[in-house]
Amino acid sequence: MNGPLGIADKDAPKALLGLVLHRHLTGDAEPVRVQVSSPWDVWWACYRAGLPFSGLGVEPVMPYGACRGCIADALECASAVPPRHPDELGERPCGCLRLWAVRMRSGPETTGWPRFALTVALIKPDAPAELITDRLSAGHEVLGAWARTLTAADTRRMYPEAYGEDYIAAVDAYLTSGPSRVMLLRSHDPGTTADIKTRIRDEIGNDRLRNHLHMPDNPGEALADLAHLVGWGLLQEFHEGADDAANACLAFYRAALGVRDTDADGVAASR
Ligand SMILES: [Zn+2]
Structure with missing residues:
Protein backbone atom coordinates (compact mmCIF):
# COMPACT_ATOMS: atom_id res chain seq x y z
CA MET A 1 0.00 0.00 0.00
CA ASN A 2 1.27 3.48 -0.78
CA GLY A 3 0.12 6.99 0.12
CA PRO A 4 -3.59 7.76 0.13
CA LEU A 5 -4.49 4.99 -2.30
CA GLY A 6 -5.99 1.70 -1.14
CA ILE A 7 -3.94 -0.16 -3.74
CA ALA A 8 -0.31 -0.43 -4.87
CA ASP A 9 0.59 2.65 -6.92
CA LYS A 10 1.48 0.55 -9.95
CA ASP A 11 -2.03 -0.94 -10.02
CA ALA A 12 -3.89 2.34 -9.49
CA PRO A 13 -4.20 2.98 -13.28
CA LYS A 14 -5.83 -0.44 -13.72
CA ALA A 15 -8.38 0.31 -10.99
CA LEU A 16 -9.09 3.69 -12.63
CA LEU A 17 -9.53 1.93 -15.98
CA GLY A 18 -12.03 -0.48 -14.44
CA LEU A 19 -13.93 2.35 -12.78
CA VAL A 20 -14.25 4.47 -15.92
CA LEU A 21 -15.23 1.54 -18.14
CA HIS A 22 -17.79 0.25 -15.66
CA ARG A 23 -19.29 3.76 -15.46
CA HIS A 24 -19.22 4.12 -19.25
CA LEU A 25 -20.99 0.79 -19.76
CA THR A 26 -23.66 1.55 -17.19
CA GLY A 27 -24.20 5.16 -18.39
CA ASP A 28 -23.12 6.64 -15.05
CA ALA A 29 -21.81 10.16 -15.77
CA GLU A 30 -22.23 11.61 -12.28
CA PRO A 31 -18.94 13.31 -11.42
CA VAL A 32 -16.67 11.52 -8.95
CA ARG A 33 -13.37 12.59 -7.49
CA VAL A 34 -10.62 9.94 -7.68
CA GLN A 35 -7.16 9.81 -6.15
CA VAL A 36 -4.47 8.96 -8.71
CA SER A 37 -0.84 7.95 -8.21
CA SER A 38 0.41 10.08 -11.12
CA PRO A 39 -1.05 12.27 -13.89
CA TRP A 40 -0.03 9.48 -16.25
CA ASP A 41 -2.61 7.14 -14.59
CA VAL A 42 -5.33 9.30 -16.14
CA TRP A 43 -3.73 9.28 -19.58
CA TRP A 44 -3.15 5.50 -19.47
CA ALA A 45 -6.76 4.72 -18.49
CA CYS A 46 -8.09 6.91 -21.31
CA TYR A 47 -5.67 5.51 -23.90
CA ARG A 48 -6.30 1.90 -22.89
CA ALA A 49 -10.08 2.47 -22.94
CA GLY A 50 -9.97 4.41 -26.22
CA LEU A 51 -12.10 7.11 -24.57
CA PRO A 52 -11.24 10.79 -24.14
CA PHE A 53 -10.92 12.23 -20.64
CA SER A 54 -13.80 14.64 -21.11
CA GLY A 55 -17.13 12.97 -20.60
CA LEU A 56 -15.90 10.28 -18.20
CA GLY A 57 -17.12 12.32 -15.23
CA VAL A 58 -13.88 11.75 -13.34
CA GLU A 59 -12.10 14.54 -11.46
CA PRO A 60 -8.56 13.32 -10.66
CA VAL A 61 -6.89 14.45 -7.45
CA MET A 62 -3.19 14.57 -8.28
CA PRO A 63 -0.63 13.40 -5.72
CA TYR A 64 1.03 16.11 -3.64
CA GLY A 65 3.93 17.65 -5.53
CA ALA A 66 2.98 16.17 -8.92
CA CYS A 67 5.00 17.63 -11.81
CA ARG A 68 3.07 20.50 -13.43
CA GLY A 69 4.42 19.80 -16.90
CA CYS A 70 3.28 16.18 -16.66
CA ILE A 71 -0.18 17.17 -15.40
CA ALA A 72 -0.61 19.43 -18.44
CA ASP A 73 0.80 16.93 -20.96
CA ALA A 74 -0.99 13.87 -19.55
CA LEU A 75 -4.35 15.64 -19.56
CA GLU A 76 -3.74 17.01 -23.06
CA CYS A 77 -2.98 13.51 -24.39
CA ALA A 78 -5.94 12.05 -22.47
CA SER A 79 -8.34 14.73 -23.74
CA ALA A 80 -7.62 14.23 -27.45
CA VAL A 81 -10.23 12.36 -29.51
CA PRO A 82 -9.05 9.63 -29.65
CA PRO A 83 -6.47 9.92 -26.84
CA ARG A 84 -2.89 10.52 -28.05
CA HIS A 85 0.27 8.69 -27.00
CA PRO A 86 3.00 10.78 -25.31
CA ASP A 87 5.52 9.29 -27.77
CA GLU A 88 4.12 11.99 -30.08
CA LEU A 89 5.31 14.71 -27.67
CA GLY A 90 8.95 13.80 -28.32
CA GLU A 91 11.76 14.08 -25.77
CA ARG A 92 10.42 14.70 -22.23
CA PRO A 93 11.91 17.54 -20.18
CA CYS A 94 11.54 15.40 -17.01
CA GLY A 95 11.90 11.72 -16.10
CA CYS A 96 8.42 11.26 -14.58
CA LEU A 97 6.86 9.33 -17.45
CA ARG A 98 9.76 6.92 -17.81
CA LEU A 99 9.81 6.24 -14.05
CA TRP A 100 6.03 5.77 -14.02
CA ALA A 101 6.23 3.30 -16.94
CA VAL A 102 9.04 1.32 -15.30
CA ARG A 103 7.05 1.13 -12.06
CA MET A 104 3.94 -0.04 -13.88
CA ARG A 105 5.81 -2.91 -15.49
CA SER A 106 7.67 -3.88 -12.31
CA GLY A 107 7.31 -7.02 -10.27
CA PRO A 108 4.61 -9.64 -10.05
CA GLU A 109 0.92 -8.85 -9.65
CA THR A 110 0.24 -8.31 -5.93
CA THR A 111 -3.28 -6.90 -5.99
CA GLY A 112 -6.08 -9.34 -5.18
CA TRP A 113 -8.50 -8.19 -7.86
CA PRO A 114 -12.19 -9.13 -7.63
CA ARG A 115 -13.13 -12.12 -9.77
CA PHE A 116 -14.46 -11.47 -13.25
CA ALA A 117 -16.04 -13.99 -15.61
CA GLY A 241 -23.37 -4.12 -15.15
CA ALA A 242 -25.60 -4.70 -12.14
CA ASP A 243 -24.75 -8.29 -11.28
CA ASP A 244 -22.95 -9.24 -8.07
CA ALA A 245 -19.54 -9.62 -9.70
CA ALA A 246 -19.74 -6.23 -11.43
CA ASN A 247 -20.90 -4.58 -8.21
CA ALA A 248 -18.00 -6.18 -6.30
CA CYS A 249 -15.57 -4.79 -8.90
CA LEU A 250 -17.11 -1.33 -8.64
CA ALA A 251 -16.90 -1.35 -4.82
CA PHE A 252 -13.24 -2.43 -5.10
CA TYR A 253 -12.35 0.40 -7.52
CA ARG A 254 -14.11 2.99 -5.37
CA ALA A 255 -12.26 1.87 -2.23
CA ALA A 256 -8.92 1.67 -4.08
CA LEU A 257 -9.26 5.19 -5.49
CA GLY A 258 -10.79 6.86 -2.44
CA VAL A 259 -14.11 7.65 -4.10
CA ARG A 260 -16.55 9.14 -1.59
CA ASP A 261 -20.32 9.05 -1.74
CA THR A 262 -21.73 12.09 -3.47
CA ASP A 263 -23.70 14.84 -1.78
CA ALA A 264 -27.06 16.23 -2.94
CA ASP A 265 -25.36 18.38 -5.61
CA GLY A 266 -23.74 15.32 -7.14
CA VAL A 267 -20.23 16.51 -6.32
CA ALA A 268 -17.97 14.20 -4.39
CA ALA A 269 -17.28 15.41 -0.87
CA SER A 270 -13.73 16.69 -0.51
CA ARG A 271 -11.33 15.46 2.06
ZN1 LIG B 1 7.19 15.44 -15.15
Missing part, protein backbone atom coordinates in the same frame (compact mmCIF):
# COMPACT_ATOMS: atom_id res chain seq x y z
CA LEU A 118 -16.31 -12.20 -18.96
CA THR A 119 -12.93 -11.95 -20.65
CA VAL A 120 -11.04 -12.19 -23.91
CA ALA A 121 -8.12 -14.26 -25.17
CA LEU A 122 -5.83 -13.33 -28.04
CA ILE A 123 -4.02 -16.31 -29.54
CA LYS A 124 -0.93 -14.78 -31.09
CA PRO A 125 0.48 -15.35 -34.62
CA ASP A 126 2.14 -18.73 -35.17
CA ALA A 127 0.80 -20.14 -31.88
CA PRO A 128 -0.81 -23.63 -31.93
CA ALA A 129 -4.30 -22.14 -32.08
CA GLU A 130 -6.27 -25.41 -32.03
CA LEU A 131 -4.48 -26.70 -28.95
CA ILE A 132 -4.91 -23.39 -27.10
CA THR A 133 -8.59 -23.18 -28.10
CA ASP A 134 -9.09 -26.69 -26.75
CA ARG A 135 -7.47 -25.83 -23.41
CA LEU A 136 -9.41 -22.56 -23.07
CA SER A 137 -12.68 -24.30 -23.91
CA ALA A 138 -12.26 -26.61 -20.92
CA GLY A 139 -12.49 -23.70 -18.48
CA HIS A 140 -14.63 -21.24 -20.39
CA GLU A 141 -17.80 -20.93 -22.40
CA VAL A 142 -16.74 -19.69 -25.86
CA LEU A 143 -19.15 -16.88 -26.82
CA GLY A 144 -17.42 -15.99 -30.09
CA ALA A 145 -14.14 -16.28 -32.02
CA TRP A 146 -12.67 -14.20 -34.85
CA ALA A 147 -9.48 -13.92 -36.87
CA ARG A 148 -7.77 -10.56 -36.63
CA THR A 149 -4.44 -9.25 -37.84
CA LEU A 150 -3.20 -6.69 -35.35
CA THR A 151 -1.67 -3.37 -36.37
CA ALA A 152 1.00 -1.39 -34.53
CA ALA A 153 -1.83 0.87 -33.29
CA ASP A 154 -3.51 -2.19 -31.76
CA THR A 155 -0.38 -3.25 -29.89
CA ARG A 156 0.15 0.29 -28.58
CA ARG A 157 -3.44 0.29 -27.28
CA MET A 158 -2.84 -3.04 -25.51
CA TYR A 159 0.51 -2.04 -23.98
CA PRO A 160 0.57 1.78 -23.75
CA GLU A 161 2.93 1.61 -20.78
CA ALA A 162 5.66 0.13 -23.02
CA TYR A 163 7.04 3.66 -23.24
CA GLY A 164 10.66 4.17 -24.11
CA GLU A 165 11.47 0.46 -24.51
CA ASP A 166 13.56 -0.83 -27.42
CA TYR A 167 11.55 -3.99 -26.93
CA ILE A 168 8.50 -2.33 -28.55
CA ALA A 169 9.76 -2.89 -32.10
CA ALA A 170 10.25 -6.62 -31.50
CA VAL A 171 6.79 -6.96 -29.92
CA ASP A 172 5.19 -5.08 -32.81
CA ALA A 173 6.96 -7.23 -35.40
CA TYR A 174 5.80 -10.42 -33.67
CA LEU A 175 2.18 -9.43 -32.96
CA THR A 176 1.55 -7.90 -36.40
CA SER A 177 3.26 -10.72 -38.35
CA GLY A 178 0.06 -12.62 -39.18
CA PRO A 179 -3.49 -13.37 -38.08
CA SER A 180 -4.31 -13.80 -34.41
CA ARG A 181 -7.45 -15.41 -33.03
CA VAL A 182 -9.66 -13.35 -30.72
CA MET A 183 -11.93 -15.33 -28.39
CA LEU A 184 -14.78 -13.90 -26.32
CA LEU A 185 -14.99 -16.05 -23.18
CA ARG A 186 -16.97 -16.50 -20.02
CA SER A 187 -15.15 -18.38 -17.27
CA HIS A 188 -16.85 -21.40 -15.69
CA ASP A 189 -14.87 -20.63 -12.52
CA PRO A 190 -13.79 -16.96 -12.31
CA GLY A 191 -10.45 -16.68 -10.57
CA THR A 192 -8.87 -19.63 -12.38
CA THR A 193 -8.20 -17.85 -15.68
CA ALA A 194 -4.67 -16.70 -14.75
CA ASP A 195 -3.74 -20.28 -13.83
CA ILE A 196 -5.14 -21.59 -17.10
CA LYS A 197 -3.08 -19.03 -19.04
CA THR A 198 0.08 -20.01 -17.18
CA ARG A 199 -0.55 -23.72 -17.73
CA ILE A 200 -1.10 -23.23 -21.47
CA ARG A 201 2.09 -21.16 -21.82
CA ASP A 202 4.06 -23.74 -19.85
CA GLU A 203 2.65 -26.61 -21.90
CA ILE A 204 3.67 -25.03 -25.20
CA GLY A 205 6.94 -23.51 -24.04
CA ASN A 206 7.56 -19.78 -24.31
CA ASP A 207 10.01 -16.98 -23.84
CA ARG A 208 9.60 -13.32 -22.89
CA LEU A 209 8.67 -12.28 -26.43
CA ARG A 210 6.81 -15.30 -27.83
CA ASN A 211 4.31 -16.37 -25.20
CA HIS A 212 1.47 -17.36 -27.57
CA LEU A 213 -1.46 -16.10 -25.53
CA HIS A 214 -2.64 -12.72 -24.25
CA MET A 215 -5.29 -12.65 -21.53
CA PRO A 216 -5.93 -9.76 -19.14
CA ASP A 217 -5.05 -10.27 -15.46
CA ASN A 218 -7.41 -7.72 -13.95
CA PRO A 219 -11.06 -6.78 -14.51
CA GLY A 220 -10.35 -3.28 -15.83
CA GLU A 221 -8.03 -4.52 -18.56
CA ALA A 222 -10.50 -7.30 -19.38
CA LEU A 223 -13.14 -4.64 -20.13
CA ALA A 224 -10.60 -2.59 -22.12
CA ASP A 225 -9.51 -5.59 -24.21
CA LEU A 226 -13.12 -6.59 -24.77
CA ALA A 227 -14.01 -3.10 -26.01
CA HIS A 228 -10.92 -3.01 -28.23
CA LEU A 229 -10.79 -6.55 -29.62
CA VAL A 230 -14.44 -7.65 -29.52
CA GLY A 231 -16.20 -4.27 -29.76
CA TRP A 232 -18.48 -2.13 -27.61
CA GLY A 233 -21.66 -3.74 -29.01
CA LEU A 234 -20.88 -7.28 -27.86
CA LEU A 235 -19.35 -5.99 -24.63
CA GLN A 236 -22.58 -4.11 -23.84
CA GLU A 237 -24.58 -7.23 -24.68
CA PHE A 238 -22.64 -9.56 -22.38
CA HIS A 239 -21.56 -7.19 -19.58
CA GLU A 240 -24.08 -7.44 -16.81
